[in-house]
Amino acid sequence: MKHDITIVGGGVIGLSIAYYLKKKAPDLDIAVYEAKYIGYGASTRNGSHIRVHFWSEPNVVFAIKSRKMMLSLAKETGWNPTPYIGGYLWLIYDEDTYQAYKHTNRDIWSKYGVAVEFLDPEEVIERYPYLNPGKLITGVLGVQDGKIHHDFVTYAYAYKFKNMGGKIYEYTPINSIVLEEGRIRGVDIGGKIIESEKVIVAAGAWSKSLMESIGITLPLTPSRKELSVLEPVNFFIKPLIIDMRPSSRGLYVCQTPRGEVMGSVDYPEVQGVYEFNNTIKYLSTYARAVIRLIPALKYLRVLRIWSGDYNVSADHSHIMGRDDEWPDGLYVATGYSGHGFMMAPYTGLLMSEYIIEDKIHPDMEPFLPTRFKEGRLVKEMMVIG
Numbered sequence: 001m002k003h004d005i006t007i008v009g010g011g012v013i014g015l016s017i018a019y020y021l022k023k024k025a026p027d028l029d030i031a032v033y034e035a036k037y038i039g040y041g042a043s044t045r046n047g048s049h050i051r052v053h054f055w056s057e058p059n060v061v062f063a064i065k066s067r068k069m070m071l072s073l074a075k076e077t078g079w080n081p082t083p084y085i086g087g088y089l090w091l092i093y094d095e096d097t098y099q100a101y102k103h104t105n106r107d108i109w110s111k112y113g114v115a116v117e118f119l120d121p122e123e124v125i126e127r128y129p130y131l132n133p134g135k136l137i138t139g140v141l142g143v144q145d146g147k148i149h150h151d152f153v154t155y156a157y158a159y160k161f162k163n164m165g166g167k168i169y170e171y172t173p174i175n176s177i178v179l180e181e182g183r184i185r186g187v188d189i190g191g192k193i194i195e196s197e198k199v200i201v202a203a204g205a206w207s208k209s210l211m212e213s214i215g216i217t218l219p220l221t222p223s224r225k226e227l228s229v230l231e232p233v234n235f236f237i238k239p240l241i242i243d244m245r246p247s248s249r250g251l252y253v254c255q256t257p258r259g260e261v262m263g264s265v266d267y268p269e270v271q272g273v274y275e276f277n278n279t280i281k282y283l284s285t286y287a288r289a290v291i292r293l294i295p296a297l298k299y300l301r302v303l304r305i306w307s308g309d310y311n312v313s314a315d316h317s318h319i320m321g322r323d324d325e326w327p328d329g330l331y332v333a334t335g336y337s338g339h340g341f342m343m344a345p346y347t348g349l350l351m352s353e354y355i356i357e358d359k360i361h362p363d364m365e366p367f368l369p370t371r372f373k374e375g376r377l378v379k380e381m382m383v384i385g
């Protein structure tokens with residue numbers, strides 16, 4: 001067996017790349033290999049939020065274009081991922097953070113039409129009477145942000161890719177990337193070499209070890225996060241609410257379209273790739289923080305709890321493309337640091353242009369892997385959870 005292009009990982013990133021590649025080059029033999037099943041990794045374990053509010057300009061630009069593509073996915077794929085634009089509400093408790101939001105609004109967001117409303121504490125209580133926000137300085141409301149169903153997006157790409165003649169192999173882990181004379185020869189699957197002109201590593205939290213096995217170190221640290229839903233109630237939490245008090249440990253909370261209250265805290269910190277376990281430490285910390293913010297939630301029982309990995313890069317921005325010092329034919333799209341679902345459509349489009357047409361789009365350029373050795377970091381401080 002031989003492919004023109006092999007993609008390692010059947011998450012939303014690998015599948016988006018596969019879909020746009022096949023659309024651009026229908027005659028190429030393109031295969032996605034997935035160690036478990038489609039969406040096994042972070043792609044079906046995430047909060048399904050999309051936003052355009054980032055601290056760094058390249059991420060703002062990238063997110064705006066990806067959001068636009070997300071919102072037209074129903075037309076593109078025929079699968080309706082049920083977008084809901086309810087906004088993000090950041091609750092801010094210290095002057096420095098408040099000023100940082102003001103400066104980012106003035107210097108970056110206003111330039112790109114990224115809307116933001118600064119609400120004083122009384123307005124916050126008036127609009128969201130179920131909140132007990134404590135000594136708040138301001139609420140920052142980003143009205144263009146929202147949710148879109150992650151399973152629909154992931155499966156829509158898989159379905160469309162297959163329908164166009166793309167190949168997906170589930171439960172088929174790639175053991176290693178095979179090199180020959182400074183270029184890609186293919187991949188090793190179960191001891192057998194499958195030849196391939198090009199290999200794209202989109203293996204989420206597993207990308208780091210796969211790349212290390214051929215001597216390439218990417219500055220990535222997988223970090224396990226836990227998330228839970230409480231039993232469903234009538235819809236009342238309109239935006240995604242982020243409580244910025246350090247004692248709330250990164251609390252965010254929202255409601256799913258079914259009415260389940262979904263949220264998380266950034267605790268306990270577990271770095272590295274481990275089993276998708278859950279901890280009582282997470283549950284008790286989350287319960288305390290979320291009940292402090294929305295006291296009525298103390299009457300709800302926990303319905304479900306799960307975990308998944310943020311694949312955190314050194315500057316909290318994704319890594320896409322290749323380094324010319326790498327073996328010819330090798331590419332990556334990884335390190336999405338907790339916001340990869342929302343970046344998937346534009347990643348797929350730009351990676352397909354790069355791989356087929358050898359064109360580095362200016363929006364992609366800041367995210368090349370070479371930025372780390374060149375000291376051109378895209379420092380992204382707005383990571384949620």
Ligand SMILES: Cc1cc2nc3c(=O)[nH]c(=O)nc-3n(C[C@H](O)[C@H](O)[C@H](O)COP(=O)(O)OP(=O)(O)OC[C@H]3O[C@@H](n4cnc5c(N)ncnc54)[C@H](O)[C@@H]3O)c2cc1C
Pocket residue numbers: 008009010011012013014033034035036037038039040041042043044045046047048049050172173174175202203204205206207210225226227307308309310311333334336337338339340341342343
């Ligand atoms: C709790 C949580 C909440 C999040 N919330 C959001 C959010 O609200 N919005 C947002 O934009 N992002 C969010 N994210 C981040 C987002 O989920 C990820 O950035 C995104 O899913 C990354 O997609 P991926 O395809 O790179 O990785 P993954 O979905 O992890 O896919 C990688 C795949 O590669 C496979 N694989 C690994 N090794 C191999 C191998 N050797 N051979 C074959 N296959 C292999 C794995 O089985 C896996 O299926 C969240 C993440 C978590 C964990």
